[in-house]
Amino acid sequence: MTQVQRVRVEGAGGWVRESLRRVYFKRTGSNETRLLVVLDEPRQEAGLKVLVIKQDGARPEVWVYSPDMRRARRMVGAGASSSALGSDFTAADAEHLAAFLAGDAVRVLGDTTHAGRAALLLEAPVAATDAGYERIRVTLDRAWCVPLRAVFLDAAGAAVKSLEAPAAQVSAVAGRHVPMQVVVVDAQSGNRTTVTLEAVAIDEPLPDALFAPQSLEQGR
Amino acid sequence: MNRVARHARRVTARPWHVLGGMLCAGLAALAVLVDVPGGHLRLALDPAMTALIPQHGAAAATFARARALIGDDDLLLVVWHGDDLFTPAALAAHARLVDDIAALPAVDRVDGLPGALDLRIDDEASVVVPFLDPPPANTADAIALRERALANPLVRGMLLSSDGRDLLLAVRFEPGLPRGQLAALVASVAALSAEHADGREQFLSGPLHLRLAVAAALERDLLRLTPLAMLATFLVAAFAFRSLRGACIPLVANALTTLIALAAYTATGGRFDFVTATLVPVVFVVGFAYAVHVVCAFERRYAGGPRAGAAARALCEVWSALGLTAVTTVIGFAALAVSPVASIRTFGLSAACGIAFAWIGAVTLVPALLVLVPGRQRAPKAGATRIASRLASFACRHGRMALAAATALAILACAAATRLQVDTTLLDNFAAGHPARQNFTELATRFAGPVPLQIVIESTHPEGLQDPAGIAALAALDAWLEGQADIGIAYGLVDYVGLLYRALAPELAASEPLPAARPLRHALLLADPTLLGRFATPDLRTTVIHLRTSALSTAAVNALATRIEARLAALPDTLHGSVTGTTALSARGIDAISRGQVGSLGVALGLVAVVLALVFRSWHIGLIVLLPSGLPILCFFGLLGVIPTTLNLSTSLVACAVFGIAIDDSVHLLARYAAACRDHGTCEAELEAALAAVLRPVTITTAALVAGFATLAFAELRGQVEFGLLAAATLFIAWLTDLAVTPTLLLRLRRHLPPAKTK
Secondary structure, eight states: OEEEEEEEEEOTTSOEEEEEEEEEEEEEETTEEEEEEEEEESGGGTTOEEEEEEETTSOOEEEEEOTTTOSOEEEEETTTTTOOTTSSSOHHHHHHHHHHHHOSOOEEEEEEEETTEEEEEEEEEOSOTTSSOSEEEEEEETTTOOEEEEEEEOTTSOEEEEEEOOGGGEEEETTEEEESEEEEEETTTOOEEEEEEEEEESSOOOOGGGGSGGGGGSOO | OOHHHHHHHHHHHOHHHHHHHHHHHHHHHHHHHEETTTTEEOOOBOOOSGGGSOSSSHHHHHHHHHHHHHOOOOOEEEEEEOTTOSSHHHHHHHHHHHHHHHTSTTEEEEESGGGSEEEEEOSSEEEEEETTSSOOSSHHHHHHHHHHHHHOTTTBTTTBOTTSOEEEEEEEEOTTOOHHHHHHHHHHHHHHHHHHHTTSEEEEESHHHHHHHHHHHHHHHHHHHHHHHHHHHHHHHHHHHOSHHHHHHHHHHHHHHHHHHHHHHHHTTOOBOTTGGGHHHHHHHHHHHHHHHHHHHHHHHOOSSOHHHHHHHHHHHHHHHHHHHHHHHHHHHHGGGGOSSHHHHHHHHHHHHHHHHHHHHHHHHHHHHHHHSOOOOOOOOHHHHHHHHHHHHHHHHHHHHHHHHHHHHHHHHHHHHTTOOBOOOGGGGSOTTOHHHHHHHHHHHHSSOSEEEEEEEEESSTTGGGSHHHHHHHHHHHHHHHTSTTEEEEESHHHHHHHHHHHHOHHHHHHOSSOOHHHHHHHHHTSOHHHHTTTBOTTSOEEEEEEEEOOOSHHHHHHHHHHHHHHHTTSOTTEEEEEESHHHHHHHHHHHHHHHHHHHHHHHHHHHHHHHHHHHTOHHHHHHTHHHHHHHHHHHHHHHHHSSOOBOTTGGGHHHHHHHHHHHHHHHHHHHHHHHHTTOSSHHHHHHHHHHHHHHHHHHHHHHHHHHHHGGGGOSSHHHHHHHHHHHHHHHHHHHHHHHTHHHHHHTTGGGSOOOOOO
16 A cells, blocks of 8 residues: 655644655554655655564564665664654554454444544454553444544543544545545644545555665665 | 720629629530540641742742642651562562552552562563562562663652662542541551561651651650640749639630630631640730739739729729730731731631630620639739839839840840741651651651652643753753762653653663654654553653652752752743742741741731720820830740751741740730820839739749740640740840839830820
8 A cells, every 4th residue: 555645743732843745554464564754844854764674463663764864773772663753653653553453452432424424433442551551442434444533542541542533535536435534643742633635545465675774775 | 984984893793694694605615626436636747838838920820830730748668678578579569569559549650660660671662560460470570670770860769769679659649638648548558568567677658658647746745845834834823813713714714715626617617737736825925914913903903891892993903905915916917918928827817716715705704703712802012013013113214225235135136146047847846756758757868759759841832841951951950950979860851751762762762762753753642642641641741850859857858949040040031940849838938927926926016006006196106106016036946046956847837836925915015004094294204013913823824834835845846846935035125124124115105095084
């Protein structure tokens, strides 16, 4: 899968930060996925590449390439695996959400409607103790099987973060429904991150070499 | 019959009603103050310094921004000491301790070696993971970890002593916790530390621990010494009056009104901090004087037979003077309501309220008790009359000499006061062998500095901290800070970004220690949002530099803050910085309070002068009566200049308490003198009559209160001892001034006194 994402972060204080990034995703093995993010804008940040190799049940392996150091480097810890690349929706959040959708601890809370659409209300605990939230509650569109809303709840039931995919922005791409816009609001900072897909391609063949650490040093 | 006489008649005709009403109020006060099922007093002690910190203005706003970033900076520090700390077992126990403390309710964060970032760089990878994630499996790994920790500038001196024999944990609690909960949490942390340390040497310390220890000692002193002070006051009054009536009535009446004032203070949410802790003695002191004046007037008037008439006449005699002194004192204390510091405002308004209660007690309960409590008729005190006569004669004949001596004393006091030092050291409140002091001193010697301070740096525009020039300026500031002798460690955004930069581009970092624009942005993009959030706001506009200093006294902290702010002024135009934090602001607040006492007293004296001038229709009177009240206060400041005691949070309140008494005594003398002017012919006779009426109550009050304050010499906290002894000494000076100087001044005021009203 390939996406071109425009990310706009609006701070509670009125500041705005925008970036454009290419995201490549591929399942490279039975229990391995690879994610490559290439930053194109703003100009001062362009050229940063982050490759995340994730094997089920293991810590993600993160490779980072910066044009100034001219070689890819494996990074362990220091936030590299949970880095948000400037937004409030971290890789760890995405991972917890993905684990939610794939996990078997999901509890169906009932039927609901969201933005006039029939949906299921689901909830599951988060396994990680350092996530900053204990549960995720998802409103899943029945027909599209797309999460229209996800709320990350703490022990007291208060929303720590929320993710909203406007139904009007859900498009069919290669026979699948894809939210073309996602809005994440961080309750603590008050920041609002809007991720808009400017282009998306599904099932497009991506060479394995694209996801090799050595290839980070080549091309743009 | 005028209104005063009607009131006096009502009170003395129905003494049981008055007593019943006051006892009901006293019982209600007890119900407020005592938690019967819990078996404890509901007095709330507030060891936090927040009450001493301005709540509004630029400094408060900066402090709020710093707290929003880093949380509460009132740290509890846990120290483990030993030669065997870097073994797999000890480090695993240390990590478990962190987990267990973090799991306690209301614990915000625990910083220690287990969570500190350990940077390892090799050809293949950069590893930046917490030191004890996971704990080392064998001794060789543990020793290697020790070496890395000692080489890490964010760990050595802060979380690990420079000889590697002490490990430190910094525990932050949620802000605004009540003292009881904080004390319970600290006890839980102590128990957990002892359990996990498994016999290793360990102790608790830090600013929060010290403040809780001070609060506990303050509570013990309050509960132990207040009854002792009352007993001393009672004994002196008993000796002076030589009757149960004379000794008990002022004590009982005043204890009851102080109890009611205390209940009102508690019921309205009042807490006792380092300033408001003196509220009870101040209200008791002033109220005691009111009661003694009524009792003395009664003794002069009572010639046997029914007591109601004598009590009513006594009340009429002192009514004007008591009313005037109450008004002036209430105004003096209420003037503190304009202070920017919440604690001072509370103290001023509550003291004014308490004195109003004391006045009500003096004009209702005291006359009622005088009617109810039988006693022998006292022969007129020939001794007092004789002394009054001599004093009046001295004032008439040698008044100039007295004034010259007072002037010389004032000049000497002013000269000595120039040597006075404004400084408060919380630690000095404890004796050298006290565990709280020993632990804090140990901590200061083993680590880079036990006292936290923060510097808030703000850029003029969002993302200003992504500017390499800004980072370079912060790095230069960091280097300057670490070069200061009284700063043990300084760390902030530069250190975290530097760590990420070294991890991201180690080869580049080796040649260029500070990142250029793009690597800097890349380092920030790769930062853990939670960790980055401890150093900078999400818009990268504001950052906090954390300091640990060895400066323990407020003067040292303020001097350091001034030095830092001078250096901050040299930052580029796009960056502005200021020193903040609980310690910095409370140090500034405490010294401002101490210095502000002079200003507050000035305001109080000014207001009192206006009231007196209005009452006596003469500015001369208003101003001159202040002189005998000002002299003892000048002497107090002079005394501070020559004895090894500073003007600190405790001693600065002496002036307030003494002012309340001194001005009252002067006003009593003035009121009696003004009344006597209408009845006598010669100046000496008028003065003698006034002195004869006032000398005894003033002397009894002074003696009793000097004894009461002197009992504070047995306090656990040095600040209380200093407060007690200095208050006793200053009260004695005020008494001497009232006898030797005030009569002379009054003689010179005679032509300014209003003529008697024609009936």
